[in-house]
Amino acid sequence: MKNCRNHFEIALNKIKILIRNFFYLWTILIVFSVSGQESDNIIIGTKHTIVSNILREDRTYQLYLPDSYAKSSKTYPVILLLDGDYHFHSATGIVQYLSNDGEIPEMIVVAVPNTDRNRDFTPSHSLINYVGDTDEKQKTTGGAEKFLDFLEQELLKEIDSKYRTNKYRILVGHSMGGELSTYAFLSPERSFNAHIAIDPSFWWDDQYIIKKIDSSIIKKIVNKKIYISTADNYERSHFITRARTSQELFYALLKNNGMPYKNCEFEYFEQENHITVPILSLYHGLYFLFKDFVLEDVEFRSAEEIADHYQKLSDDLGIAFLPPENMINNVAYYKLYGGKDRENALKLLKMSLSYYPDSAITYEILGEAYKLTGENKKALEYYQKSYELDPSNESVAKTIRELKNK
Structure with a gap:
């Protein structure tokens, strides 16, 4: 009876491991599916x-x-x-x-x-x-x-x-x-x-x-x-x-x-x-x-504070690490809408472009920032640059047409 119980416990542990592994693999497959959904193939x-x-x-x-x-x-x-x-x-x-x-x-x-x-x-x-x-x-x-x-x-x-x-x-x-x-x-x-x-x-x-x-x-x-x-x-x-x-x-x-x-x-x-x-x-x-990679309370930080943080990180690691583009743009977006701080939002977006000059999404957000205040000429300039970098963005194309008709 004892041997039977031991065999049962071993089998049960194996099942638990299989279930845990399935959960991990399923999570990873979801990540890959989301990142590859714009293509016929997930590469x-x-x-x-x-x-x-x-x-x-x-x-x-x-x-x-x-x-x-x-x-x-x-x-x-x-x-x-x-x-x-x-x-x-x-x-x-x-x-x-x-x-x-x-x-x-x-x-x-x-x-x-x-x-x-x-x-x-x-x-x-x-x-x-x-x-x-x-x-x-x-x-x-x-x-x-x-x-x-x-x-x-x-x-x-x-x-x-x-x-x-x-x-x-x-x-x-x-x-x-x-x-x-x-x-x-x-x-x-x-x-x-x-x-x-x-x-x-x-x-x-x-x-x-x-x-x-x-x-x-x-x-x-x-x-x-x-x-x-x-x-x-x-x-x-x-x-x-x-x-x-x-x-x-x-x-x-x-x-x-x-x-x-x-x-x-x-x-x-x-x-x-x-x-x-x-x-x-x-x-x-x-x-x-990379425990120091993320800047705490980053949404409340200025462009200067973010730049200084990643400069210190680079000095510590001995390799230049730029602030992540997504992070800068997300903070800028928060300041633009949630924080009602357009001045610092623009500073962040222009800092982002200095690091990532070929970023279609940053040009698009800049266009949006100027459009919000009715500066349509500047907005059109940034939207057009965004579309040059990413001609597949139909939303930007539509906005360009709307601005040209005003």
Whole structure:
């Protein structure tokens, strides 16, 4: 009877996991459907192949470009996503959702599928697996340095040459991929600015990664950022002991050796397991990396305050980050109608154009602002510029005809 109960509980837990995963995937599909509703096809990204001389093999990668990419000339940060074939759909959905309202910057996502995961993600050679047994499947381990060389010297070099990147790079890895991301974090010569390690395998090779921490290393990477998550709890599983112990020890040593608190975060997701934790981890990890991106009470801020906030953010991150176009325009719209502050609304819209000179929507809102006060000549000028940039906007075309007939 006890065995039957155990089997039933295991089956029930599996059903709960399936239901949770279905909910996450359904949410992401809704995001994609909304963003792609103007086209017959919903295009999330594109697939590419690169010949690697370093790895001596062909590698594929999947690419996601932000919604604004085709209509702007700005540059974008890059997320490099390990286990790309597994995480691409969910990760791009999260990035698109968070950036759409300006919670994080828009980003290019480059997802790298695996060929030999054991080889590429491990910084040392070991045949000992998680439970302490010898595993011949791990005979190719220890190729992390070469794989990181491929990522930086070949893949990212191609991405930088073909797309408008701003050199801010985030390396995201789950499980053994989290081990690799953290290994790159502890390597001062590596060019990544930020790291997300999702339930990372710090137990690997007798806690190899933990032995790399010392104060001299930390001094060289003090401006990098790292977010680490962990899954599950001891009441549900004692199998997590080696993983959890190594993760907590790593974080403690990181802080004890001088890593600033503002640049490192360790978060528990004890109701998730190793399989379900990536979605929440990426969501919260991106929030942590860009925790100062959003300006509090932005709707009450002036154009000067908004510009100053993003200048300070850029100085802190070492890369220029512009105020999000949607955010500026939303604040301007609020001031125009809700705040009855036309003067500051116009300042914001003109600031938006200084950052995004090819924005049809900003020209349209400017036209609307001048139309409200009866300055039809100026309004027509901005509406016409908006229509030049976006000839598909029938609403603007109609307004232009109305203004010309007045």
